[in-house]
Amino acid sequence: MPIVTVKMFEGRTDDQKKALVEKVTDAVVETTGASKEAVTIVIEEMTKNHYAVAGKRACDE
Template identity: 70%
Template sequence: MPYVTVEMLEGRTDEQKKALIEKVTDAVVETTGASREKVVVFVEEINKQHYGVGGKRLID
């Protein structure tokens, strides 16, 4: 059973996340031959307050 975790900053719409899950699932099925019903995709959204680049939070 393949598990895929996608980490990204918050702010995508539900439709965008739905499309992402569908396309990631398609890619896993195509490349591994796994059964579509067995592919699990986790979308983890990172709050911009909890993410920093170059010593600064993205919201600052």
């Protein structure tokens, strides 16, 4: 039972998230041989002030 977590900044539309889930599911099925019903996708959205690289928050760029 593959479980895929996608972390991304908030702001995508429902249509974009739907397309993402469909394509990621298809890729997992194709590469692992798992059934579509066994694939779980979790989308975790975050604000830019909750993400930083090299000591700088994404919202400060």
